[in-house]
Amino acid sequence: MKKMNFAEFGGPDVLHLIDTEEPHAGPGQVRIAVRAAGVNPVDWRIREGQKLSAHPLRLPSGVGLDASGVVDEIGEGVAGFAIGDRVFGEGVDTYAEFAVLTAWAHIPDGLSYEEAAGYPSVVETALRIIGQVGVQPGQTLLVSGAAGGVGSAVLQVARDRGITVIGTAGAANQDYLRTLGALPTTYxxxxxxxxxxxxxxxxxxxxxxxxxxxxLVELTGDANKVVSIADLSAPDFGVRFSGAAGSVTEALTEAASLIAQGKLHIPVDKSYPLAEAAKAHIDSQAGHTRGRRVILI
Known part of the structure; x- marks a missing residue:
C-alpha cells in the first residue's frame, strides 16, 4: 500500500510517499480502507519533533491520527461492527491507503467521508478542554483562534450547553463566527x-x-481558568497545556449525536490528494483555516 512517511524530524520536505506492507487489526481494533484523513496541527508538531509526550514515536514513522473509511478487517473482541461499515475514528498512520483504528464510530447518515475525517480529534479535543477549563452554562468563554476545526467544535458545543462565547479570528472569519453563535472580534x-x-x-x-x-490570564483573572492546546510555554504562566487525549470513543458518540441533531457541523476548508500532504501541512501551519483540512485517499 501507499503511505506518507518521514525518517527524520524537520519541515514539510521530510514527508515522502512510500510503498509499504499493509497493517492489520489487532485485538480491540478495526482496519479500514481509508477514504479520507484529517489534518491536525499535532501532525506537523510531531513531524517537527516537538516534545509531545502523548504521542511518542520511533523513526521512521507514518503520519496522521484521524480517518474515515470502510471497515475491511475486524480484530478479536470487537462487537457491533461488520465488514463494509462506514466509520470514522482515530488510530495511527492514517495518511495511508489502509489504517488501523483504536477508537471509532459509525458515520452519521448524510455525512461524507471527506467531512467525517475532520471530526475525531477535533471533537475529542473540544470536549476535553471545555471540561478542563471548567466553564459552566450561563458563563462566558473566550476562545483565541476560534475559526479553525477545534474552535468550530468548541463554539457549537458551548452554544448547545448555554455558554456564551467570545471568539477571536481574522477579519475574513467574523461572519463565520457569528453563524456559530459567537460574539466575534479580531486579533x-x-x-x-x-x-x-x-x-x-x-x-x-x-x-x-x-x-x-x-x-488570557489577565482577562480571566485566574491562570486556572485558562487552557492551551497550542502554546508549549503555557506552564510558565501557570496555565495548563492540554495534550493528552481523553476518551475518543465517547467523544465520537457525542459527536455523532450532535451531528444527527443538526447541532454540530464542521466545514471542510480544503482537501488534498495523499501525495500533497506536505502542502496540507504548510497550509495548516500558516493558520487562517475555517473549519478543517483533509487528505483524500
Whole structure:
C-alpha cells in the first residue's frame, strides 16, 4: 500500500510517499480502507519533533491520527461492527491507503467521508478542554483562534450547553463566527480592549498558540481558568497545556449525536490528494483555516 512517511524530524520536505506492507487489526481494533484523513496541527508538531509526550514515536514513522473509511478487517473482541461499515475514528498512520483504528464510530447518515475525517480529534479535543477549563452554562468563554476545526467544535458545543462565547479570528472569519453563535472580534493591536467591550470573561482557551497566554490570564483573572492546546510555554504562566487525549470513543458518540441533531457541523476548508500532504501541512501551519483540512485517499 501507499503511505506518507518521514525518517527524520524537520519541515514539510521530510514527508515522502512510500510503498509499504499493509497493517492489520489487532485485538480491540478495526482496519479500514481509508477514504479520507484529517489534518491536525499535532501532525506537523510531531513531524517537527516537538516534545509531545502523548504521542511518542520511533523513526521512521507514518503520519496522521484521524480517518474515515470502510471497515475491511475486524480484530478479536470487537462487537457491533461488520465488514463494509462506514466509520470514522482515530488510530495511527492514517495518511495511508489502509489504517488501523483504536477508537471509532459509525458515520452519521448524510455525512461524507471527506467531512467525517475532520471530526475525531477535533471533537475529542473540544470536549476535553471545555471540561478542563471548567466553564459552566450561563458563563462566558473566550476562545483565541476560534475559526479553525477545534474552535468550530468548541463554539457549537458551548452554544448547545448555554455558554456564551467570545471568539477571536481574522477579519475574513467574523461572519463565520457569528453563524456559530459567537460574539466575534479580531486579533491584533487592541484585541484585549475589544474583548472587554464584549463582556466579562470567565474562562479562556488558547487554540492558536499566538503568544497571548499572559493576556488570557489577565482577562480571566485566574491562570486556572485558562487552557492551551497550542502554546508549549503555557506552564510558565501557570496555565495548563492540554495534550493528552481523553476518551475518543465517547467523544465520537457525542459527536455523532450532535451531528444527527443538526447541532454540530464542521466545514471542510480544503482537501488534498495523499501525495500533497506536505502542502496540507504548510497550509495548516500558516493558520487562517475555517473549519478543517483533509487528505483524500
Amino acid at each position: 491584533g493591536p487592541g484585541w484585549v480592549e475589544r474583548v472587554r467591550a464584549l463582556g466579562k470573561v470567565d474562562a479562556a482557551l488558547d487554540l492558536a498558540g499566538s503568544g497571548v497566554i499572559g493576556e
